[in-house]
Every structure is written in structure tokens, then in C-alpha cells.
Amino acid sequence: MRGKILRIVLSFVVLLMSSMPVPAQDGVGTGQADSSITIAVIGDLAGKKSSQQVSDLIIAQGSVKAVLIAGDTCNTAATPLGEYGKLYKGTYDRILSILYPCPGNHDKRSIPPFSGYCSFWKEKAHAPDMYYSFDLGGWHFVSLNSEAFHVKGKDESAANQIEWLRKDLAARPGAPVIAYWHRPLFSKAKHCGDGKMKPFWDVIHAHGPALVFNGHNHVYERYDPLDSEGKSAAAANGIQEFVIGPGSSPDKDGMLNTEPPVPAVFHDKALHVGFFTLAPDGGYKFTIKAITDGKIKEVDTGSGRLVPY
Numbered sequence: 001m002r003g004k005i006l007r008i009v010l011s012f013v014v015l016l017m018s019s020m021p022v023p024a025q026d027g028v029g030t031g032q033a034d035s036s037i038t039i040a041v042i043g044d045l046a047g048k049k050s051s052q053q054v055s056d057l058i059i060a061q062g063s064v065k066a067v068l069i070a071g072d073t074c075n076t077a078a079t080p081l082g083e084y085g086k087l088y089k090g091t092y093d094r095i096l097s098i099l100y101p102c103p104g105n106h107d108k109r110s111i112p113p114f115s116g117y118c119s120f121w122k123e124k125a126h127a128p129d130m131y132y133s134f135d136l137g138g139w140h141f142v143s144l145n146s147e148a149f150h151v152k153g154k155d156e157s158a159a160n161q162i163e164w165l166r167k168d169l170a171a172r173p174g175a176p177v178i179a180y181w182h183r184p185l186f187s188k189a190k191h192c193g194d195g196k197m198k199p200f201w202d203v204i205h206a207h208g209p210a211l212v213f214n215g216h217n218h219v220y221e222r223y224d225p226l227d228s229e230g231k232s233a234a235a236a237n238g239i240q241e242f243v244i245g246p247g248s249s250p251d252k253d254g255m256l257n258t259e260p261p262v263p264a265v266f267h268d269k270a271l272h273v274g275f276f277t278l279a280p281d282g283g284y285k286f287t288i289k290a291i292t293d294g295k296i297k298e299v300d301t302g303s304g305r306l307v308p309y
């Protein structure tokens, strides 16, 4: 009798287990069918050799659905259209269809300004404003134009962009958000942070938690969640900033100072590529890879989950 009861209990347990969802092998979600995606983040692209190494690494990763470029998409001294063609030929042009740019100060170095950028990226430039958004894998991505805050004289493009951003985010309630642009609000590297970027943070922080990616400084920095004043914030409503600048010549000067906010991780003297796996429920995990003298190593990993308001 006892054996019979044991067999019935065992059968019930097996039946129960077979009906449970199988945890995703590579996902970061909550155990439902794996519909997570992997994206790569790079910035400040220059130099044939480094571009070859960085693009090779992204291609070797496999299954990358999108590559966000955090500005300076051609970080040469001058960037007329021909410079883009030379840099991308045989390197990033192999993955051109999944590249999502935003403009940086080096992209401005054409005559007229940004003409090389707009001609090369065509509809992906989203000229003349050069900001846009899109959805992928259940996440909402916003590509912004930091250079609009560095226009001399009277110009309303920055204010217009902030208004657009407010409306764009309001139209996607509940979606986990990634925003990216060129100049970081916070940075301890050579070019420092840029306080002119605060309006972006104000709007994003009012909307909810987010991941923010920037370039401009040729280092890797990761900050714990912050509010737009640079004060520590709970993961539930903070912005986690990543500076993933170097796709070209790395900085070697270390951190400028230790005044808050201080990055949780700071790494220089290498090319960096960020890989982020994103689940539709806001779960994410990341691995940052660095290339030094052709050798690849992981310099940071982590995970979290954005829970939109």
C-alpha cells in the first residue's frame, strides 16, 4: 500500500515538472520561453586596425540583433563622406544593417556640418534633427543628438528635442528603456562629464528607470543607478550609465578625480565592446569585453532588471 502511494506521488511530481516552463539557456528573463535578444554597444570608431578587431569581435559573438554606436561614428580628424567609406569597408559594413548610429562632435566635421554623417547613414541619420526611437525585443530604444546642445547662437533644436523625448517616452509606458547619445553627463575620464546633457536625464528619470549608453571618452565606465543630480538612486528608479567610448584610440590617463559620483567600474587602455542580453520583462545582463594588443578579456559583467513605473 505504502509503495503504491509513493508511486502515485512520484507520478504526480513528474507530471508537474513536465508542465513547468524550461528556464532559458541564454536568457535573462523569468523562465518563460527565451525571447531575449543580444545587442552590442560601441562608440568613437576610428582606425582600420581597431575597427577590424572590434567588428570581428561583434561578428564572432553571433546572434547580435543590433549594434548601438554612441556617436563619433567616424572619429577621424575630418569626416567628409569618403572617410566613412574608407573606415567601414571590410569592417563595420559587414553588419551595416544592424547598426544604429547617433551623431558625435567628430561627425560634425564635414562642410556643411554633419553632411558626411547624413550622406553615409542615409535614412538612419534621421536628418535633419538626427534623433529617433525604435522598438526591439520588447525594449524601447532612443537615439539622441547631444550635439544639438553645442550649437552657437540662438537655436531651438535642443529644446525641441527635449519636448520630442518627453512625448516619445510617454507614448511607450511600461517598456524598459535604453537611451544613448554621445557626450556623457557623468564621466571621470579626459573630457569629463557634460552638464549640458542634464535635460536628457531629467526627462528620462521622470519617466522611469533606464540604461544610458554614451561615448566621447575613450574608456569604459559603469555607474550604479543615479538620479539626474548624480545622487545614488534605487535600482527601481535610477539611471544606470555606461560609457563605452573606445572603438579607436584608448585613453591612458586613469580617473581624473574621486568626487562623486564615482564609477563602480573604470577601465582604460583598451578597446571596449559591451554586450547586453535583454529580456522583454526588463531583465538584462551584460558582459564588457576589452581588446588589448589583440587579446580579448572580460572586464565587467553584471545583471539587473528595469521595472518601469
Ligand SMILES: [Fe+2]
Residues within 6 Å of the ligand: 072, 104, 105, 106, 182, 215, 216, 217
Ligand atoms: Fe567625441
